[in-house]
Amino acid sequence: xxxxxxxxxxxxxxxxxxxxxxxxxxxxxxxxxxxxxxxxxxxxxxxxxxxxxxxxxxxxxxxxxxxxxxxxxxxxxxxxxxxxxxxxxxxxxxxxxxxxxxxxxxxxxxxxxxxxxxxxxxxxxxxxxxxxxxxxxxxxxx
Numbered sequence: 053x054x055x056x057x058x059x060x061x062x063x064x065x066x067x068x069x070x071x072x073x074x075x076x077x078x079x080x081x082x083x084x085x086x087x088x089x090x091x092x093x094x095x096x097x098x099x100x101x102x103x104x105x106x107x108x109x110x111x112x113x114x115x116x117x118x119x120x121x122x123x124x125x126x127x128x129x130x131x132x133x134x135x136x137x138x139x140x141x142x143x144x145x146x147x148x149x150x151x152x153x154x155x156x157x158x159x160x161x162x163x164x165x166x167x168x169x170x171x172x173x174x175x176x177x178x179x180x181x182x183x184x185x186x187x188x189x190x191x192x193x194x
Contacts, residue, residue, distance in 0.1 A: 077123050078149060082108055082116045087146060088153050091188050092173060096139045147189045154181055
């Protein structure tokens with residue numbers, strides 16, 4: 053039986069501003085880090101996200117996973133090999149955010165001298181962002 057997510061109440065979007073809509077949907081620090089970790093680090097479980105280097109709190113992580121699922125950005129399913137374990141994966145809608153995350157990495161590397169990122173990842177973003185995006189997307193297609 054599939055569990056229903058507790059979605060947050062509809063947000064007010066009176067202006068029709070696309071930036072406001074995007075920020076309301078996925079625009080907080082932790083949601084983007086979860087998306088990054090799924091796309092670039094291959095994280096799929098609560099424990100993997102919790103063990104990330106940013107140190108997300110358990111209540112914040114649980115909330116962001118619920119919200120991202122309610123927004124259709126990720127899905128959750130029981131691990132076929134261990135029914136006590138839940139695996140999270142990006143949906144097509146979530147994969148459409150990969151270019152946004154990659155551009156944030158490229159921008160940060162350009163303007164923040166303290167940015168730490170895998171040099172191979174940064175090189176792929178700079179030289180073949182579209183190909184890199186498609187490789188990531190292919191991992192999530194069924």
